Amino acid sequence: MKRIMFVTILLLAGLNVFSQEAFIDQLTGTVEIKQPNENSFKAANKGDKLFKETVLSTSFKSFAIIKIGSTTITIRPLTTLSLTEIQKQENLETVNVNLQTGRVRVDVKPPVGTKAATTLTSPSTTASVRGTSFEFDATNLYVNEGSVSFVGNKGQTILVREGENSRVEHTGQVTTPRNERNTNLLPPSPIGTSEKDTPVSGAVITNMPFTFELEFN
Numbered sequence: 001m002k003r004i005m006f007v008t009i010l011l012l013a014g015l016n017v018f019s020q021e022a023f024i025d026q027l028t029g030t031v032e033i034k035q036p037n038e039n040s041f042k043a044a045n046k047g048d049k050l051f052k053e054t055v056l057s058t059s060f061k062s063f064a065i066i067k068i069g070s071t072t073i074t075i076r077p078l079t080t081l082s083l084t085e086i087q088k089q090e091n092l093e094t095v096n097v098n099l100q101t102g103r104v105r106v107d108v109k110p111p112v113g114t115k116a117a118t119t120l121t122s123p124s125t126t127a128s129v130r131g132t133s134f135e136f137d138a139t140n141l142y143v144n145e146g147s148v149s150f151v152g153n154k155g156q157t158i159l160v161r162e163g164e165n166s167r168v169e170h171t172g173q174v175t176t177p178r179n180e181r182n183t184n185l186l187p188p189s190p191i192g193t194s195e196k197d198t199p200v201s202g203a204v205i206t207n208m209p210f211t212f213e214l215e216f217n
Contacts, residue, residue: 021069023047024065025066028061031043031056032044035051041055052086056079058076060077063075069116070111076103077102081104124168134148143165144162145162146162150166
């Protein structure tokens with residue numbers, strides 16, 4: 001019996017290595033959630049656990065803030081996203097998000113000794129981020145902190161640093177920060193939303209699909 005109990009403890013310890021805490025930290029208005037293996041959405045509540053393949057959707061004047069390990073995602077109104085990967089292995093956190101519509105803000109602050117790999121996906125662009133905060137609407141990129149390696153479906157990769165912006169053109173190429181230095185790239189809020197409705201923690205941006213890859217050394 002002792003031997004069986006010992007093996008069970010080892011197995012549970014191994015599972016904890018790969019688990020990742022994910023939950024809804026705050027929400028306002030109408031926020032809906034569809035858990036894996038469920039066929040329909042239901043009203044979300046603060047504290048709801050999130051899993052791989054969980055889908056979240058916000059309505060007019062509605063917000064949600066979710067926390068996945070050291071990653072915080074603020075979901076703006078009229079946004080739908082799904083979590084395609086939530087995993088933690090030793091000192092590496094992996095979070096993959098498929099943003100279907102809407103706007104989000106992503107902040108990643110891994111503790112000392114931990115690496116975070118957070119990816120937002122879509123067919124249009126790829127951005128490898130070395131920093132903690134950025135805003136994006138799938139066309140316009142603004143970097144709050146750190147730097148972003150940014151590339152469209154066509155064209156050369158560019159580096160967008162803190163305080164700089166870039167955008168994806170219809171050709172699939174991205175513009176240089178120098179050309180965009182005097183341009184305000186942040187898009188207006190969607191119909192039915194306003195900045196005063198934004199939670200204290202802030203939010204990002206997205207009205208089209210895209211891909212972000214975050215790496216921390």
